Amino acid sequence: MTELATPETQPAAAIPPLAQARVVGPYAQTAIDTAAERGLSPARLAVTLGLPAESLAPATDNLPVERYIRLLEVAAEACGDPLFGLHVGERTRLSTFAVYGLVLCSCRSFRAATEQTRRFEGLAHDLGRSRIEEHGAIAHYVWESPWLTTLPSRHLPESVMAGILSFANWLAHTRVPVIDVAFAHAAPDPALIPAYEQFFGAPVRFDAPQNCARFPAEILDWPVPNADTSLFPVLARHAEQLLAAREREARQPEIINAVREKIVALLAHDSARLGDVADALGSTPRTLQRKLAEAGTSYQTVLDATRRELAEQYLREPGMTMTEVAFLLGYREQSSFNHAFRDWYGMTPAAWRERARSGS
Template sequence: MTGASVAAGYARLLSDYLRGQTQGASLSAGQAAWIEAIDASAANAASDAHAPTSRAEWLAMIAALGEQADDPALPLKIGAAFQLRHLGLAGHVLINCTTLGEAGRQVVRYNRLMGDVGNSQLVRRGDWVEDIFQWPEAGAPPAALEQLWAAATVTLGRWLSGRDDLTWQAHFRFARPRDLTEYERIFGIAPRFGQPVTKLVFPASVLDLSIATGNPELRVIAEAQAASALKALDSEPEILRRTRRAIEQRLGSEHAALDDIAALLGMSGRTLHRRLAECGCNFRELADAVRRARAERCLRDPTIPLAEIAFLLGYREQSNFQHAFKRWTGQTPGEFRARLGQ
């Protein structure tokens, strides 16, 4: 899926894990800048919880850090660090469900708010339930995403139910690794590998476990907010969504011009220009909107220097960023940040 993305809140799971870990101390300059951009994207969760980041870059970062640390189980550990806040609005719905079964159904319903990370399906087979991971593309999902999804799902289930003793039988498509220590720690039992589908198998009784924090009144409010966010996603033309994601993916590189983005989307620059015009938009307007959104998110984090924000937006000179931001908002980046501080 060209231009596939991950919601910033979900992507931040990686940076949250790295914080305080030994891997975080050995990041390259490029990796550190990418992590800071992710943190900035998720900083304003109240109004922009689902701002996208590139799924390909996110997975590549996980793979690179795993190789760097010589730790094949790194995606599992990242998934096990999962917290409800990484789900954004969907998390508010889940915490106010009454049972794990209800929460599982709501995860399926609002999964698209988390980006292009795949979905899951609960299938009951007698006294057992299979939570089957569904990958939206041809072929098997990336092994890192299989691991991360399974570990995050188990971690969330235990947290919501308050039952750290629950175990899941995990099935993975990839081959059996040499060391199963981390797998057994997270799932409670050794998984099965080389399986036809990725899934978690557990007793059906788990679905009836209560969620202590469940509040039906708050759930109605949370569902209304999540449904509104889904509607906003559905109302946007696909070409605008794909182009915006592609720009977000290439922002900060030397390959973010119209022809570069068009090639990434599998079309000519002229065709992309025409299709955007049909939606009442042009490429510069869309690119500026992406840059402005990232700039405002970064400016909400006072630890990110203005020069670094300019670099993340693809500007070679900080002065060019200053002029562009004032054109967008009527104020300089410094004035915008100062108002936030007040």
């Protein structure tokens, strides 16, 4: 038996339950743009999905995973495009992957990029997760989704596999050689197979045990051309913060996430009081307080936690003054911010910033 090795050292981002699983706007936008190219406007697509006509133009909000998968199927049928998934993948660009795409561009090698994909894929979507396996001179890119049993879709795995190859080609500045590609779903019309093999540049089979692309393992040690590795620590730290926030949201009741989102939007306008947030959520202060109590928290607790998280984020930005940080957190006076920060951390914001810079 061939010895199995894996280059991955990063922990994979967990996939939340279906109710919390989502696709970020930039990732969904690639599919929306593909449909628009084929004559299906974002407005028509939105209405077909039961959404307001303007909600997908552009797709700035996250889409639930279930809705995104349906979007792929609806668009493919409405456009009369049996290769819609491949065409979505073909359009994949740096912007498709949002923040974590920038992290990949700062990696020294493709091996490092695969490790960061494993870590930060959840910043783009909760559709599934990638992993790399090495079998001697052959590497396997494997993509698994927990949703395809209950939400069957041919276009989802095809769009993901095609998208990964398109992005890898862009990152490498050349076509990445592929040995073969396998999909777990049933084969489409045999007349379409040549189009698959032309796109991947390799034999493609279906009804396989898993979605997998095999390629020479030496590619993992290719350098990423023009990578600015000096940016990696900053970008990776930002991605870690976003991932931690995302994982926290997946664990928390929806009402807490909704309140936090409104607080973030209103803080810099000095209007993040309970009544303001309740109005923004179409509720009353009393009802909002009751719902938060049922979720085991209070408005003040959520406000303080949000301010603390944002304070850490802002204080790590070297160009941001203490006055600017205080303003963005909704404090009219810097002294009020300093007092609150001492209560949180037992030190001044300036001392915390210096400690963060020194890494101590």
